[in-house]
Amino acid sequence: xxxxxxxxxxxxxxxxxxxxxxxxxxxxxxxxxxxxxxxxxxxxxxxxxxxxxxxxxxxxxxxxxxxxxxxxxxxxxxxxxxxxxxxxxxxxxxxxxxxxxxxxxxxxxxxxxxxxxxxxxxxxxxxxxxxxxxxxxx
Amino acid sequence: xxxxxxxxxxxxxxxxxxxxxxxxxxxxxxxxxxxxxxxxxxxxxxxxxxxxxxxxxxxxxxxxxxxxxxxxxxxxxxxxxxxxxxxxxxxxxxxxxxxxxxxxxxxxxxxxxxxxxxxxxxxxxxxxxxxxxxxxxx
DNA sequence: CTAGGTGCAAAAGGTTTGCGGTTAA
DNA sequence: TTAACCGCAAACCTTTTGCACCTAG
Numbered sequence: 001x002x003x004x005x006x007x008x009x010x011x012x013x014x015x016x017x018x019x020x021x022x023x024x025x026x027x028x029x030x031x032x033x034x035x036x037x038x039x040x041x042x043x044x045x046x047x048x049x050x051x052x053x054x055x056x057x058x059x060x061x062x063x064x065x066x067x068x069x070x071x072x073x074x075x076x077x078x079x080x081x082x083x084x085x086x087x088x089x090x091x092x093x094x095x096x097x098x099x100x101x102x103x104x105x106x107x108x109x110x111x112x113x114x115x116x117x118x119x120x121x122x123x124x125x126x127x128x129x130x131x132x133x134x135x136x137x138x
Numbered sequence: 139x140x141x142x143x144x145x146x147x148x149x150x151x152x153x154x155x156x157x158x159x160x161x162x163x164x165x166x167x168x169x170x171x172x173x174x175x176x177x178x179x180x181x182x183x184x185x186x187x188x189x190x191x192x193x194x195x196x197x198x199x200x201x202x203x204x205x206x207x208x209x210x211x212x213x214x215x216x217x218x219x220x221x222x223x224x225x226x227x228x229x230x231x232x233x234x235x236x237x238x239x240x241x242x243x244x245x246x247x248x249x250x251x252x253x254x255x256x257x258x259x260x261x262x263x264x265x266x267x268x269x270x271x272x273x274x275x276x
Numbered sequence: 277c278t279a280g281g282t283g284c285a286a287a288a289g290g291t292t293t294g295c296g297g298t299t300a301a
Numbered sequence: 302t303t304a305a306c307c308g309c310a311a312a313c314c315t316t317t318t319g320c321a322c323c324t325a326g
Contacts, residue, residue, distance in 0.1 A: 017300060019306065038290080053308045058291065063306090074212040077316070079290060092255060105250055111262075112243055116269030117230060123263045124249075131254030155325060157281060176315080191283045196316065201281090215291070217315060 006030065014067040024049050025060040029070060029084035035091075035100040037079040073100060075125070090124040096133035144168065152205040162187050163198040167208060167222035173229075173238040175217040211238060213263070228262040234271035 007027045011018045028036070028044045036044065042057040061082055064070035073081045073091050085102050092101040103126065113119065145165045149156045166174070166182045174182065180195040199220055202208035211219045211229050223240050230239040241264065251257065 017305065019300070021307070051308075053310095055292080055309075056307055059306075062292095072214065074214060076210065076212060077218050080215050092257075095258070101255075103251060103255070111264075113230075113241060113264070114269075116272055117239075117241075117264070118267040118272050119230075119264050120233070120266040121264070123265070125261045125263075126249075126251070126255070126257050126259070127261070128258040129256040131252075134254060134256050155280065157325075159282070189283075191285095192315095193284075193317080194282055197281075 010069055014069050016063055016067045019060075020049070021045075021052055021056050022060045022063065024052065025057060026064060026069060026084060029064075029082055033083060033085060033102065035073060035081040035083050037081055039079070041082065073125075075100070090126065092126040092128070092130065094130035094133055095127055096129050099130060099132075101130060148207055152207050154201055154205045157198075159183075159187070159190055159194050160198045160201065162190065163195060164202060164207060164222060167202075167220055171221060171223060171240065173211060173219040173221050175219055177217070179220065211263075213238070228264065230264040230266070230268065232268035232271055233265055234267050237268060237270075239268060 004023065004027065007023050007030060008018065011022060011026065016022070024045045025041055027048075028041050032044075038058055038061055039054070041061065042052070042054045045052045045057060061070060061072075064084075065072050065082070069086070070082050070084050073083065075081070075091075075093050081100060083102065087104055090103045090105060092103050093099075094101070111119070111122065142161065142165065145161050145168060146156065149160060149164065154160070162183045163179055165186075166179050170182075176196055176199060177192070179199065180190070180192045183190045183195060199208065199210075202222075203210050203220070207224070208220050208222050209224075211221065213219070213229075213231050219238060221240065225242055228241045228243060230241050231237075232239070249257070249260065
């Protein structure tokens with residue numbers, strides 16, 4: 001696939017060891033940005049790499065998250081979802097269809113926090129109805 | 139405990155059926171606002187109500203969350219945490235000591251979202267160092 | 277009276293781990 | 302060459318479920 005150069009570049013730049021499995025996992029996340037779960041990533045990866053194991057997918061995801069190439073999204077008690085969108089963004093969760101969308105809003109950090117807190121990262125999650133579901137006027 | 143009147147009032151006002159176990163679980167969450175996990179709530183509840191079961195704690199928490207009396211907080215892949223703070227607030231997660239703090243900032247919703255999205259709820263999570271850990275200048 | 281809640285134990289996911297073999301650097 | 306990674310299977314931990322009994326309204 002033509003993504004592979006981007007995948008390889010990102011991996012090389014991150015400094016972590018480059019393996020075929022990590023390329024595959026990152027490739028899956030870059031190809032379809034629908035915030036798949038680990039199991040979904042596993043199933044998609046198996047199409048190109050039938051020998052990959054679920055444990056390896058978890059390991060790869062962990063390495064990718066740790067290196068900053070992938071973000072994890074947790075919603076309620078549902079399984080963790082992953083995305084490879086490196087732009088600063090928020091997530092929108094549609095209560096109707098369950099889909100997760102990236103919302104790229106520049107958060108100009110208008111936070112007036114109590115003193116003493118050292119903020120390294122802020123994360124915003126929205127819930128509601130996505131455009132597709134809203135237009136179905138359910 | 140003197141919280142019981144508040145607990146009972148809140149439960150009655152919520153409309154869900156009032157049981158001793160739900161009172162106990164809500165009481166635990168109101169007494170110490172450290173965002174315990176389900177298992178922690180279970181252990182604390184057992185001190186006053188030795189017969190309560192973990193499954194019941196989960197059931198109670200679910201009912202309380204659904205009725206809006208309790209909020210659940212998910213951080214990464216760690217077990218879900220619960221809090222009874224009904225004021226609109228955000229959460230701060232200390233990467234140093236692992237504690238979770240409520241941050242009561244009035245979010246004046248400065249979100250410029252793409253059109254089509256119907257937002258019902260926004261949730262903000264911060265990560266960094268809490269005052270206690272910052273002052274230890276680690 | 278009865279719909280809904282409880283307690284128990286067992287099952288069901290999701291995620292992690294241990295280990296022998298493999299591979300990127 | 303070797304530290305790190307992979308695949309497999311088993312373990313782990315959180316959460317859910319089925320069922321018989323109980324209780325709030």
